[in-house]
Amino acid sequence: MTVPGKATTRLERSAAVTGIGQSAVGRRLNVDPLALTADACLAAIEDAGLRREDIDGLSTYPGSMPTPAGFSGAGITEVQEMLRLKLNWFCGGPELPGQLGSVVNAVMAVATGLAKHVLCFRTVWESTAQGGGGRQGIGSGGGGRFRASGFMQWTLPYGAASAAVWIAMMAKRHFHEFGTTREQMAWIALNARRNAGLNPNAVYRDPMSMDDYMAARMISSPFCLYDCDVPVDGSTAIIVSSVDAAKDLRKPPLVVEAVGTAVHGRPSWDQWDDLTTMALRDAGAMLWQRTDLTPADVDCAQLYDGFSFITLAWLEALGFCGKGESGPFVAGGSRIALDGEVPVNTHGGQLSGGRLHGYGFLHEAATQLWREGGDRQVAGEPRVAVAAAGGGPLGGCLLLRRD
């Protein structure tokens, strides 16, 4: 298996995050998702000190998509039309190295000079769209004539109708090979809730104890309710600018030090070679091949937690602990706490902050590097943060640096 060589030119460093914005985030907001998108985008443009006329690139994940309900709250065309943007470059789609692959696209567009300031956004309104019925299984609205095709044909007839089921099997394999326990994995959820308590924008802020976690109903073993993120409505926007154009903006640019986009295994939820690592293994390894920084330099890590186990896998993929060692690493919750050796999901993640689907992690990485975290601000003067999103056969990550 080939791995990308140590990069000699690292074009991602000619791009920087220069502004962030977020709409209201909540359960069943019953607001037009395009309006939420407008809130996030205009906030990000203002945050960067730009004007709407300065935006010449637009990027999103997964692009316009009618199903699953609420999965995509806005696409490229709607946002361009709404803001009447004059675009030199744009891209929206789902076939990317994770949700943040759309930000990596923006980085490349800026690095190659196709655009100067790219507005990246991700909007979800799964909470409103799913109504009171709870998290839906894929294909559940299909009716009697529904027939599963593509990958779904291999899972839906078996009642494996959600990533919860697919990723639960990956977690179970990790438990089997390395002795990981629910009590250890619980700390991803408990740490998230602890941090959410300090974040006024988080959805679930009441304290959660280990007893609460262990008493929660099972979804798909070893996942209980608190191992699964919470569907919300909300939009997040990120501005990626060329470093040259970033110099005169409002905030210190957060240079994209490195990105990880590799997927070397079979891109499948059940055929992936090592289910305990998922695709995160390849993206994480690539990231460190493109920088002289090391995991020890990271001041905070914002790691996808669509399901708690995914954060464990990212901790291993990014080398914060050894392969198979994430359970003991997070046990007790002190290493990953706000004052720990690597503060993780300082905003509450998707487990307690709400399922903003990847973009929330990059938003929080920037928030911490700009030292705007308020009560949840990591102490000292954080300079390096990693944001990682995706699970299963999809994963991508970015390392941000503030000089």
Add this chain to the structure above:
Amino acid sequence: MTKPSRLLPLVTPENEHYWQGGARDELCFLCCQDCSHYVHPPAPLCPECLSRKLAPRAVSGRAVVHTFTVNHQPWIPGFDPPYVVAIVEIEEQPSLRLTTNVKNCAIEDVSIGMPVQVCFEDLGDGVFLPLFEPRA
């Protein structure tokens, strides 16, 4: 016990060997005629040697549970939890895996490494779902 109300796969010329082999009690996969590699899910060529000479071949139906989960969440109306979803590895080739259900045993008796054997459920419409049960 009534059978669960399952969602059906769309049967096509590419996958019919898999969904219809159960009519003959056979678990079939595409197999490369040049290098004997089993290819699943079905593809137009062999990923090992790039040969296009692929034909369905029946395997023993013996497998081992690679991993599993006990699902408790009702995802599909009429398909009631709890039930075991597993990824099993077919004896003939270590990388030959499929997602399935383990049945005909107590849920708490399912374990990783457990030897299992294929059995089929006739879903109608010519679809025979490969399921697995403990091997004696």
